[in-house]
Structure formats: structure tokens, C-alpha cells
Amino acid sequence: MFANPLVAIVDDDASFRAALEGFLRSLGCRALGFASAEDFLQSGAPDRVGCVVSDIQMPGMSGIELARTLGARDRGAAVILVTALAGEQWPRAARESGAVCLLQKPFDPQELALCLSRAMGG
Structure with missing residues (x-):
């Protein structure tokens, strides 16, 4: 579905990160998981990723x-x-932060696929 973009998953729930990494790979994405925003920002990954999925x-x-x-x-x-x-408050806060989408857990994986397409200009 996607041309091998790199997507970061930032979530303190390890099982959610693992499940999301598997789903993203099934879409043709490469995925990196991080347990915190601080870990992600200090990793050097922000300059390499096309999209971030964050709790x-x-x-x-x-x-x-x-x-x-x-x-x-x-x-x-x-x-x-x-x-x-x-x-x-979350939809407004998400919009004001510049986020492309806000998804409520649990969400349909196809909703995430649509958000990824929008986030990556598809």
C-alpha cells in the first residue's frame, strides 16, 4: 500500500506498539517503536520518519x-x-497541535490506513 516509508510508534504500552508495528509492516511500512516521546526525540529518528503515530x-x-x-x-x-x-477536549487539542488525525482506541485498522495515506500525502 505504501512505498516503504518509515513510521515511528510512540506509546508506553509495549503490546500496542508491537501490534501496530506488525500492522504497519503489513501495509508495506517500516516501523520503529518508542516507549516515550523523549526516547523518540533523543533517538535521531525524527529526521528520518515520514509519520509518527503517538498516544x-x-x-x-x-x-x-x-x-x-x-x-x-x-x-x-x-x-x-x-x-x-x-x-x-481531545479533538480540539489534536487539531491545535497540528496532528493529521485523532483516533480513539480501539480503532479500526482501516481508519489508521486512511490517516497514514493522508499524513503521507496520498
């Missing part, structure tokens, strides 16, 4: 803060935010 609520830096940080960079990667949290 909103994590210890330390939130996904919203990560999206804002990446958006402030010249070549910031597109961000897709995911959350298990209900609340009217």
Missing part, C-alpha cells in the same frame, strides 16, 4: 506536546494521535 497520554511528554514539538521543526513529520481517553 496522547504517556508519562513525561504527552503526544500533544510531541506533535507541537515536531510541528515547530522545519521538516517535522506528520503526526497521528491515538487515545483511549474520552473527552471533548
Whole structure:
């Protein structure tokens, strides 16, 4: 489906990261997993990835803060935010952070595929 782009998954839930990595690979993407936004930012990966899929609520830096940080960079990667949290504030916060999509966990994998297509200009 995709031409082998590199996607970062930033989520403190290891099982979610592993499942998402497998799904992304099935779409033809390469995937890198990170347990925190700080780990991702310190890894050197932000300059290499085409898209970041990040949980909103994590210890330390939130996904919203990560999206804002990446958006402030010249070549910031597109961000897709995911959350298990209900609340009217999340869609607005996601939009204001510059995120391409916000998905509510659990989400249909095809919704993620559509967000990835939009994030990567497809």
C-alpha cells in the first residue's frame, strides 16, 4: 500500500506498539517503536520518519506536546494521535497541535490506513 516509508510508534504500552508495528509492516511500512516521546526525540529518528503515530497520554511528554514539538521543526513529520481517553477536549487539542488525525482506541485498522495515506500525502 505504501512505498516503504518509515513510521515511528510512540506509546508506553509495549503490546500496542508491537501490534501496530506488525500492522504497519503489513501495509508495506517500516516501523520503529518508542516507549516515550523523549526516547523518540533523543533517538535521531525524527529526521528520518515520514509519520509518527503517538498516544496522547504517556508519562513525561504527552503526544500533544510531541506533535507541537515536531510541528515547530522545519521538516517535522506528520503526526497521528491515538487515545483511549474520552473527552471533548481531545479533538480540539489534536487539531491545535497540528496532528493529521485523532483516533480513539480501539480503532479500526482501516481508519489508521486512511490517516497514514493522508499524513503521507496520498
